[in-house]
Amino acid sequence: MMDHNDQCVLVTGGAGFIGSHTVDLLLAYGYSVRVLDNFSTGRRVNLPTHEQLDVVRGDIRSQDDVFSAMQGVTHCLHLAAQVSVPRSVEDPYDSATHNILGALNVMQAAAQAKVTKLVYASSAAVYGAPAQLPLTEASCLQPLSPYGLEKWVDERYATLLNSLHGLPSLGLRYFNVYGPRQDPQSPYAGVVARFIDRLLADQAPIVFGDGQQSRDFIYVGDVARANLAALFSEQCGICNVATGQRINLLELIDLLNQFTGCSLPTQHLPAKAEDIQHSYGDTQRLAEWLSLTPQWTLSEGLSELVQEYRQTIANETGYPLTANA
Ligand SMILES: NC(=O)c1ccc[n+]([C@@H]2O[C@H](COP(=O)([O-])OP(=O)(O)OC[C@H]3O[C@@H](n4cnc5c(N)ncnc54)[C@H](O)[C@@H]3O)[C@@H](O)[C@H]2O)c1
CATH class of the missing domain: 3.90.25.10 (UDP-galactose 4-epimerase, domain 1)
Known part of the structure; x- marks a missing residue:
């Protein structure tokens, strides 16, 4: 097995669906992993017991929780979110506290800790109703829900923090993951x-x-591969994670x-x-930037x-x- 245990990846939302599959893959490659999760939708049983895995209960809305979880971390994968589109419509304020303020806490802590790379979950929801297909990263953004807008705001913050603090980041626009x-x-x-x-x-x-x-339905195993490739690539910006x-x-x-x-x-x-x-996504950038085609x-x-x-x-x-x- 490869040994990368000098590198520690913080995975927010790591006990959830996409997060737990990515944690499995990171551990299989020999990385040390810390999970920060409030277990609102994630479950401890999704994660293995492993000597290189540290599971911390905490909330991304708390600066203390996020800053302390970021200590000693070399890479960060930010997945924790309020993930329901309907709930974001019913209660946009609460949704924004997770998806904008929580994400900002993670980005700020990552910048302060000078992590090598921040990868964060955006969504195909940023596109809204497509004017033309396939959706490329340059397509017009017209989110139809607070959730989609929040993910777009995260992308703008990540770009800004890159120019203000040199935080290298890559936002992944996941399509329909199953x-x-x-x-x-x-x-x-x-x-x-x-x-x-x-x-x-x-x-x-x-x-x-x-x-x-x-x-455009993409298997979670391929999304975990994309997360890993994104964490250890030098590419920064925005990339679709789709099958095309x-x-x-x-x-x-x-x-x-x-x-x-x-x-x-x-x-x-x-x-x-x-x-x-x-809706379906263009995958050219996924192939060029991350050398990835869905398996x-x-x-x-x-x-x-x-x-x-x-x-x-x-x-x-x-x-x-x-x-x-
Ligand atoms: N599943 C999809 O099809 C899809 C598509 C596009 C984008 N995404 C994004 O991918 C990411 C992961 O989604 P998922 O499908 O694995 O959902 P999930 O609900 O399984 O995972 C989210 C995790 O975040 C945790 N969490 C939620 N709020 C938190 C908070 N305030 N503090 C700490 N932890 C918190 C939950 O307990 C859970 O473990 C999310 O950002 C989501 O918006 C998912």
Whole structure:
């Protein structure tokens, strides 16, 4: 195994979905890792027990928590956030305390600690309704929610702190991330987790609108690879993390039906006004800057995820799920 334990990476939000997969990868490469998480949506069981892993309970809204977690750190991956778009609409003030003030605490502490690199989670939500596709990093930004606007503000702060304090940073605009450990019970869960959860419970998947809306779904393992590449590259600025492919929701359900052995008719509810019709990202910069092309096809990722769900259900109930259960 490679040994990088002289380098310590602080991962805020490391107990969450994307964070825990990235922590696994960092540990596998021999890095020392510190996680700062308030466990609001993240879970301790997502993380291993490992001699090179230090898990700290704390909140990015607290300067004390952030500044003390940043001590001795060489790199920082900032993922902690209020991640729900609807919640940001209902309570934009609270959302901004996490996603703007919390992010600013992390960036300021990283600048003061003179970390080698700060990588932070932005989102495809900064683009809003696309004027043209695919979305490139130069596309027009018109966020449709406080959440999208907050991520954009973070990008502006990161650029400013780079020129004010020389803080090297790279903001990653993740598209629709799916994979194990995404909590399907959460009202904010991604559509893939929600569809699988319902199909395996013998319930029809629910689609808002006609299901023709398309998205760029990227497997969490590829996002973890992008995070690692970003942390140890010299590139600064903004980069899409996407596959460059899109699939509509009805096609996604067809694929999931194949992997779960279900064939329940999809239930349609009225379209949501804030739902954009189509989105997918240009991946040229991801390939050029981070030498990265996604490894998992959607079929591979979904098949692995369905197997993992079946295993979890079997472990929890003591009964294996048959193909049609
Ligand atoms: N999952 C996606 O499809 C997606 C897409 C675009 C952007 N993102 C961004 O990626 C990042 C990670 O998202 P995720 O999907 O892993 O979500 P997640 O909810 O699983 O992870 C977020 C983590 O942050 C922690 N957290 C929340 N508020 C905190 C606070 N104030 N202080 C400390 N910890 C706090 C949570 O407990 C959790 O562990 C977020 O910044 C999110 O906005 C995710």
